[in-house]
Amino acid sequence: MFKKILIANRGEIALRIIRTAKEMGIKTVAVYSTADKHSLHVYFADEAVCIGPPPSYQSYLNIPNLISAAEITNADAIHPGYGFLSENAYFSSICQKHGIKFIGAQPRHMIQIGNKILAKKTMKKVGISCLPGSDCFVESSYKEIEEIAEKIGYPIIIKAASGGGGKGIRSVLDKNYLKDSWEEAKKEAWSCFRKKDMYIEKLVLNPRHIEIQIIADKYGKACHLSERDCSIQRRNQKLVEEAPSPFLTPSLRREMGEKAVKAVEYIHYEGVGTIEFLVDPNKNFYFMEMNPRIQVEHTITEEITGLDLIQEQIFLAYGKKLNKKKNFYPKMYSIECRINAEEPYQNFRPVPGKITQIHFPGGKGVRIDTHIYTGYSIPHYYDSMIAKIITTAKSRKETIEKMRRSLDEFVIEGIHTTLSFHKKLMQDNNFLKGDYNINFLDDLK
Numbered sequence: 001m002f003k004k005i006l007i008a009n010r011g012e013i014a015l016r017i018i019r020t021a022k023e024m025g026i027k028t029v030a031v032y033s034t035a036d037k038h039s040l041h042v043y044f045a046d047e048a049v050c051i052g053p054p055p056s057y058q059s060y061l062n063i064p065n066l067i068s069a070a071e072i073t074n075a076d077a078i079h080p081g082y083g084f085l086s087e088n089a090y091f092s093s094i095c096q097k098h099g100i101k102f103i104g105a106q107p108r109h110m111i112q113i114g115n116k117i118l119a120k121k122t123m124k125k126v127g128i129s130c131l132p133g134s135d136c137f138v139e140s141s142y143k144e145i146e147e148i149a150e151k152i153g154y155p156i157i158i159k160a161a162s163g164g165g166g167k168g169i170r171s172v173l174d175k176n177y178l179k180d181s182w183e184e185a186k187k188e189a190w191s192c193f194r195k196k197d198m199y200i201e202k203l204v205l206n207p208r209h210i211e212i213q214i215i216a217d218k219y220g221k222a223c224h225l226s227e228r229d230c231s232i233q234r235r236n237q238k239l240v241e242e243a244p245s246p247f248l249t250p251s252l253r254r255e256m257g258e259k260a261v262k263a264v265e266y267i268h269y270e271g272v273g274t275i276e277f278l279v280d281p282n283k284n285f286y287f288m289e290m291n292p293r294i295q296v297e298h299t300i301t302e303e304i305t306g307l308d309l310i311q312e313q314i315f316l317a318y319g320k321k322l323n324k325k326k327n328f329y330p331k332m333y334s335i336e337c338r339i340n341a342e343e344p345y346q347n348f349r350p351v352p353g354k355i356t357q358i359h360f361p362g363g364k365g366v367r368i369d370t371h372i373y374t375g376y377s378i379p380h381y382y383d384s385m386i387a388k389i390i391t392t393a394k395s396r397k398e399t400i401e402k403m404r405r406s407l408d409e410f411v412i413e414g415i416h417t418t419l420s421f422h423k424k425l426m427q428d429n430n431f432l433k434g435d436y437n438i439n440f441l442d443d444l445k
Contacts, residue, residue: 001318002026002077002101006070007041009081010060012371012388013294014041017079020310029073031066033059035379040371047073054381057194060084063091070100077101077317079310083383086293087114103317105292109269113290116161116199123287126263130287131278133201145182145200149175152202158182160189161197166236168192171203204286206437207278208247209233212260213301215312217322218270224257225301225328230276231438232425234348239418239441240425241297242335243304246396246434250329252283257327263290272298272313281437296388299369300334303392332392333399337407337422339370339387341378344421352380356414361406365392365399378415386417396434400426 004027007014018028018041030045035054042048049069052059059065061084070078078095080086080102089110095102105113113119120130134148149156149172158181160168168189170181186196209230216222229245230238244253260275274295276288298309305328316322342348354377360368370387372378378386389410391402404426410419425431430440 002314004029004046004073004075005077005079005103005314006031006066006073006075006100007045007079007081008060008066009079009084009086010036010039010041010371010382012369012385013081013296014039015044015371016369017081017310018044020308020314021079024311024314026314029069029075031060031069033381035381038376040373049073054379056084056381061194063094066091067094067098067100070095071098075100077103077314079103079313080293082293082296087291089114101317103271103313105269105271105273109267110292112267113269113292116159116289119290120287122267123263126259126266128259128263128287129285131202131204134199142179142182146175146178148200149178152200155203155205156200157203158185158198158200160185160193161195161199166233166238168198169236173203204278204280206439207231207280208245209238209276209288209438210245210248210256210279210285211274211276211295212257213272213274213295213298213309214260214264214269215272215309215316215322216264216269217316218319219321220265220268221322222261222264222269223322223327224261225305225307226257226330227253228295228297228300230297231436232431232440233438234441238297238338239340240335240337240422241300242333242396242399243300244330244333247279249283252279252285253329256285261327271316272309296338296385297336299367299388299390300336300392303334303367303390304330304332332394333396334390334392335399335403336388336390337403338385338418339389339410339412339422340384340418341386341415342384342418343416344418348418350380350384351416352378352384353415354378355412357411358413359409359411361389361409363402363406365402366390366406367392372412386412400432 006029021028028045030041030048031051051065085091089107092102093107155173158170170185172181213225228243230241232240274291277285279285367390393399407423
């Protein structure tokens with residue numbers, strides 16, 4: 001087994017990985033920017049190395065600094081978490097060249113599925129429906145973009161080729177909004193990923209966002225761990241996830257899961273990953289993308305399966321055979337609410353600042369994943385998520401009731417958060433009935 005893992009990330013996911021590694025008897029190395037000097041992952045790791053100033057491209061996206069940190073600490077593996085370099089094929093290959101195991105997808109798989117157009121072609125080969133879209137990435141004249149959009153037909157959606165986390169995405173209902181949306185998406189893509197390649201595809205109106213969690217070993221064995229419903233979003237970023245989905249039928253769940261497994265076996269994928277689908281109101285499903293990494297919302301899958309997905313990642317990266325041999329169908333229910341340092345009633349405006357007081361909820365079936373503490377100052381350089389609250393029970397109704405109680409107990413003072421939004425959502429009649437889609441928040445008052 002690995003002796004020491006460097007975590008090339010920050011915040012709650014870095015702390016999450018440190019905890020599992022310690023339970024496995026593995027030493028850990030935290031990296032941090034100067035803005036994260038007092039983050040909990042720095043304190044709880046066995047070692048910590050500063051890798052640069054606050055901007056991500058100078059620290060958490062700085063590959064030479066990360067490799068240097070791994071070499072000087074004698075780390076034999078790197079876990080990228082989610083975001084940052086977790087889907088970067090070049091980083092994965094550089095790790096290999098330096099004899100450091102990258103705990104994630106192989107570079108060839110990142111290229112194959114990270115390239116959105118190649119990924120769609122692959123999914124079509126295994127019988128998964130895909131939305132009409134551009135046949136190549138575009139970073140060209142506006143006239144060419146206009147012609148592609150007209151050919152596909154409005155409404156359309158513009159996506160960054162290297163996108164993730166809802167960044168570099170814009171929906172366009174008609175051509176009057178195309179130019180501004182195109183420029184905004186490109187600008188955001190460059191800011192987040194240092195790439196401007198974009199593509200266009202048909203926009204499905206009022207779909208559900210459903211993702212299938214898969215795990216696969218290097219020996220060709222794969223299975224799925226059922227689905228997560230991630231349809232409660234703002235600006236293409238998830239706010240609430242639940243497993244299982246209240247929308248899927250047992251037969252649709254089985255079909256989507258089996259096709260997801262077929263796809264990962266076809267490309268000989270290794271490790272933990274997620275295949276994301278859009279499901280229209282008539283329950284037709286379309287491939288959206290595949291994420292070759294751990295997801296923020298992996299927690300609810302852990303809660304309903306009893307598995308530690310970080311541990312599974314580490315085992316699979318080390319070359320162990322898959323422990324779980326059969327596809328999983330849920331008997332428990334779990335919901336995750338992402339708590340962000342944002343003002344929810346001012347268009348979810350980020351509001352970093354110093355936390356003056358905290359009280360965490362507790363009790364059976366309540367889990368808190370976070371890196372914050374009283375006196376902690378939230379930097380403005382990074383994502384605004386500061387905590388995840390997960391509740392789990394035998395029924396959806398009981399899980400929601402447990403979430404309501406937990407949100408009432410959760411106190412964060414000194415900054416604005418989305419706690420008030422989540423409390424309101426847990427009382428909404430349509431949400432309680434499971435009647436929602438990715439545009440749900442547009443109508444929630």
